[in-house]
Amino acid sequence: xxxxxxxxxxxxxxxxxxxxxxxxxxxxxxxxxxxxxxxxxxxxxxxxxxxxxxxxxxxxxxxxxxxxxxxxxxxxxxxxxxxxxxxxxxxxxxxxxxxxxxxxxxxxxxxxxxxxxxxxxxxxxxxxxxxxxxxxxxxxxxxxxxxxxxxxxxxxxxxxxxxxxxxxxxxxxxxxxxxxxxxxxxxxxxxxxxxxxxxxxxxxxxxxxxxxxxxxxxxxxxxxxxxxxxxxxxxxxxxxxxxxxxxxxxxxxxxxxxxxxxxxxxxxxxxxxxxxxxxxxxxxxxxxxxxxxxxxxxxxxxxxxxxxxxxxxxxxxxxxxxxxxxxxxxxxxxxxxxxxxxxxxxxxxxxxxxxxxxxxxxxxxxxxxxxxxxxxxxxxxxxxxxxxxxxxxxxxxx
Amino acid sequence: xxxxxxxxxxxxxxxxxxxxxxxxxxxxxxxxxxxxxxxxxxxxxxxxxxxxxxxxxxxxxxxxxxxxxxxxxxxxxxxxxxxxxxxxxxxxxxxxxxxxxxxxxxxxxxxxxxxxxxxxxxxxxxxxxxxxxxxxxxxxxxxxxxxxxxxxxxxxxxxxxxxxxxxxxxxxxxxxxxxxxxxxxxxxxxxxxxxxxxxxxxxxxxxxxxxxxxxxxxxxxxxxxxxxxxxxxxxxxxxxxxxxxxxxxxxxxxxxxxxxxxxxxxxxxxxxxxxxxxxxxxxxxxxxxxxxxxxxxxxxxxxxxxxxxxxxxxxxxxxxxxxxxxxxxxxxxxxxxxxxxxxxxxxxxxxxxxxxxxxxxxxxxxxxxxxxxxxxxxxxxxxxxxxxxxxxxxxxxxxxxxxxxxxxxxxxxxxxxxxxxxxxxxxxxxxxxxxxxxxxxxxxxxxxxxx
Numbered sequence: 001x002x003x004x005x006x007x008x009x010x011x012x013x014x015x016x017x018x019x020x021x022x023x024x025x026x027x028x029x030x031x032x033x034x035x036x037x038x039x040x041x042x043x044x045x046x047x048x049x050x051x052x053x054x055x056x057x058x059x060x061x062x063x064x065x066x067x068x069x070x071x072x073x074x075x076x077x078x079x080x081x082x083x084x085x086x087x088x089x090x091x092x093x094x095x096x097x098x099x100x101x102x103x104x105x106x107x108x109x110x111x112x113x114x115x116x117x118x119x120x121x122x123x124x125x126x127x128x129x130x131x132x133x134x135x136x137x138x139x140x141x142x143x144x145x146x147x148x149x150x151x152x153x154x155x156x157x158x159x160x161x162x163x164x165x166x167x168x169x170x171x172x173x174x175x176x177x178x179x180x181x182x183x184x185x186x187x188x189x190x191x192x193x194x195x196x197x198x199x200x201x202x203x204x205x206x207x208x209x210x211x212x213x214x215x216x217x218x219x220x221x222x223x224x225x226x227x228x229x230x231x232x233x234x235x236x237x238x239x240x241x242x243x244x245x246x247x248x249x250x251x252x253x254x255x256x257x258x259x260x261x262x263x264x265x266x267x268x269x270x271x272x273x274x275x276x277x278x279x280x281x282x283x284x285x286x287x288x289x290x291x292x293x294x295x296x297x298x299x300x301x302x303x304x305x306x307x308x309x310x311x312x313x314x315x316x317x318x319x320x321x322x323x324x325x326x327x328x329x330x331x332x333x334x335x336x337x338x339x340x341x342x343x344x345x346x347x348x349x350x351x352x353x354x355x356x357x358x359x360x361x362x363x364x365x366x367x368x369x370x371x372x373x374x375x376x377x378x379x380x381x382x383x384x385x386x387x388x389x390x391x392x393x394x395x396x397x398x
Numbered sequence: 399x400x401x402x403x404x405x406x407x408x409x410x411x412x413x414x415x416x417x418x419x420x421x422x423x424x425x426x427x428x429x430x431x432x433x434x435x436x437x438x439x440x441x442x443x444x445x446x447x448x449x450x451x452x453x454x455x456x457x458x459x460x461x462x463x464x465x466x467x468x469x470x471x472x473x474x475x476x477x478x479x480x481x482x483x484x485x486x487x488x489x490x491x492x493x494x495x496x497x498x499x500x501x502x503x504x505x506x507x508x509x510x511x512x513x514x515x516x517x518x519x520x521x522x523x524x525x526x527x528x529x530x531x532x533x534x535x536x537x538x539x540x541x542x543x544x545x546x547x548x549x550x551x552x553x554x555x556x557x558x559x560x561x562x563x564x565x566x567x568x569x570x571x572x573x574x575x576x577x578x579x580x581x582x583x584x585x586x587x588x589x590x591x592x593x594x595x596x597x598x599x600x601x602x603x604x605x606x607x608x609x610x611x612x613x614x615x616x617x618x619x620x621x622x623x624x625x626x627x628x629x630x631x632x633x634x635x636x637x638x639x640x641x642x643x644x645x646x647x648x649x650x651x652x653x654x655x656x657x658x659x660x661x662x663x664x665x666x667x668x669x670x671x672x673x674x675x676x677x678x679x680x681x682x683x684x685x686x687x688x689x690x691x692x693x694x695x696x697x698x699x700x701x702x703x704x705x706x707x708x709x710x711x712x713x714x715x716x717x718x719x720x721x722x723x724x725x726x727x728x729x730x731x732x733x734x735x736x737x738x739x740x741x742x743x744x745x746x747x748x749x750x751x752x753x754x755x756x757x758x759x760x761x762x763x764x765x766x767x768x769x770x771x772x773x774x775x776x777x778x779x780x781x782x783x784x785x786x787x788x789x790x791x792x793x794x795x796x797x798x799x800x801x802x803x804x805x806x807x808x809x810x811x812x813x814x815x816x817x818x819x820x821x822x823x824x825x826x827x828x829x830x831x832x833x834x835x836x837x838x839x840x841x842x843x844x845x846x847x848x849x
Contacts, residue, residue, distance in 0.1 A: 013469070081473075164574060169573045170573075251425055
């Protein structure tokens with residue numbers, strides 16, 4: 001049976017930050033060696049120092065991680081440039097890992113399939129997958145399809161995409177001692193006593209006339225409404241064409257209409273997508289494949305709806321518990337919505353709305369969350385990629 | 399503002415215009431969010447400054463303070479690198495005291511004269527002000543790779559720059575961090591100002607500590623001198639006592655005998671005083687936590703050697719409950735007064751001193767709140783016996799315990815004290831515990847316990 005230990009902290013010195021996390025996760029002076037450590041760190045940290053100190057404290061552990069725009073742990077929200085959070089796991093023969101580099105929007109399916117095949121070769125007992133990839137220049141729906149081509153659509157995939165401080169310039173993924181900017185990794189859980197319930201929610205509403213994608217390739221959009229995509233997109237947002245992603249991301253959520261049945265399950269008629277990078281000649285990087293003819297709506301965030309949808313999501317998650325207590329929670333939250341949209345008080349209120357119902361006798365379960373570019377959660381019986389949402393992945397032990 | 403619609407019906411044009419405004423509404427709203435986020439960050443900075451100051455106050459050594467301060471400069475302001483520089487006496491060389499960030503060189507730096515001219519003027523007593531802008535240091539290696547910096551000088555009392563606190567981002571990681579901005583200037587200066595105040599306070603406290611150590615050292619020297627002198631005096635005094643006894647053995651005539659008795663008595667008193675002085679010096683040296691010296695009259699064994707006096711139980715260890723009592727000490731000898739006062743005060747007794755019998759009467763008439771009187775017997779002007787008789791003549795003082803404290807140890811002396819109206823009789827040199835025990839007994843039970 002896999003055991004989970006989590007902690008988060010804020011410290012300038014990366015090595016010391018890891019020490020503090022281990023002490024908090026396992027208890028001061030306790031054994032810190034384990035089988036897998038997942039790190040989430042803000043961009044101000046020296047990632048090589050994080051990995052080095054983790055290796056010293058947990059010499060047997062596989063180490064993976066991602067850069068992000070802030071962390072969420074049992075300790076609450078950390079959104080400085082020097083926050084770090086970790087989830088450590090012990091489970092001999094029940095945790096399997098695979099990593100891959102050079103995954104882009106144009107090869108997301110193939111590379112993700114290669115990654116999944118590598119993992120599958122290590123165990124045929126895997127019953128759920130934690131997946132983290134680069135948050136820039138990647139077609140996440142194609143990556144999901146690549147993984148599903150190996151493990152099948154029924155295999156739950158949860159996780160998120162790495163980010164920087166919402167600039168859309170770079171994101172880091174660590175796999176063992178590799179620091180990648182276009183990488184991805186999978187953790188396969190092979191503990192039959194565990195099951196995962198995943199949910200994503202956003203609370204935005206689509207507005208105005210939709211854009212029509214008139215020229216695209218994979219996840220790259222070249223033209224909207226017959227005009228250079230970036231020009232048309234920024235014009236409609238009321239921004240200068242010279243604006244950068246950090247200007248567009250907070251207000252530029254794009255919505256794709258969901259079929260009726262999925263909209264009912266989702267509690268919202270649209271699923272959201274982000275533009276994570278501005279390319280040359282009006283090109284912009286979308287977060288999933290976007291065929292020509294796709295209609296994309298601009299959106300307006302609706303704060304009361306964000307809270308009401310979160311309430312419904314938590315009620316649904318608690319229903320799924322079926323009397324079991326959560327043993328760990330993984331959490332991916334959109335940096336633009338979760339971190340930048342809400343003021344600190346509302347943000348903490350929202351996090352409390354998530355953590356309180358999942359606590360047992362007031363104790364929050366081991367919790368690893370990050371503010372990143374995107375979230376993976378199931379919808380309509382399939383794995384899906386989400387943007388501008390809160391993705392919660394609750395592991396129950398039956 | 400959004401361009402004049404030029405096609406279609408007015409209603410359609412109006413609709414398009416409204417739709418465009420709906421699209422652009424999030425941009426306006428986002429501006430508000432940005433403003434709120436900036437305020438949020440400023441509030442967070444002040445919260446973080448408080449946290450860092452709390453942490454800094456727990457540090458004992460200046461090097462830790464400087465290191466944590468430098469960490470705070472990057473952490474609080476979400477920057478990449480930082481440093482604290484001290485300006486050398488030449489007014490140009492900057493010495494790195496602490497820094498945070500990768501690959502910071504430790505070589506000596508020089509102050510950029512242009513920056514100095516622009517930002518650092520003589521400013522006696524001036525509150526530090528932070529500035530954002532071109533970097534302040536003209537030195538190879540460090541400044542060239544900085545893409546943005548915020549800096550704050552601290553000033554000495556004469557107005558010259560003392561230290562410079564700075565933080566910034568490198569060209570390499572300029573895309574990762576926000577550049578230091580004008581909105582950080584005030585909180586940056588406040589943080590630096592608080593650290594400077596703390597460092598100044600520590601410096602001041604260290605000066606005080608040094609002054610205290612110097613004073614203690616002088617006091618120690620004085621005590622040592624007293625101790626040495628007293629020990630040296632003990633030997634001749636013991637010799638006097640010894641030879642007096644030898645002379646007494648030669649059956650002197652009554653007049654000589656009386657003189658020898660007086661020599662013997664005075665010598666013993668002097669030896670007792672020397673013992674007391676030695677005990678006090680031991681206490682001053684901190685060799686014991688309380689008054690421990692014996693004040694017993696020297697016996698013959700002591701007279702044969704130079705061994706230190708036997709240590710008796712501590713006066714402050716006695717279980718007597720004397721706190722809050724008020725005792726009148728009457729003695730013409732200032733050293734005796736000091737010794738008795740020292741013993742009583744250590745037991746929480748409030749002491750009033752009188753130099754002779756008349757002063758004792760005056761003190762009692764002025765204030766009748768005394769709980770007891772320690773009365774020396776031999777005093778000029780009015781001795782203890784006469785003073786006691788006069789006190790007893792006043793019914794107000796019927797129940798006031800009066801304890802004789804005298805060098806006279808003979809049976810007749812005791813009878814004489816009792817006859818004069820005294821309640822107890824302690825011979826000098828005395829054991830402090832005996833004095834306290836007697837006071838405790840008489841104060842607690844009163845003069846007429848059986849009544």
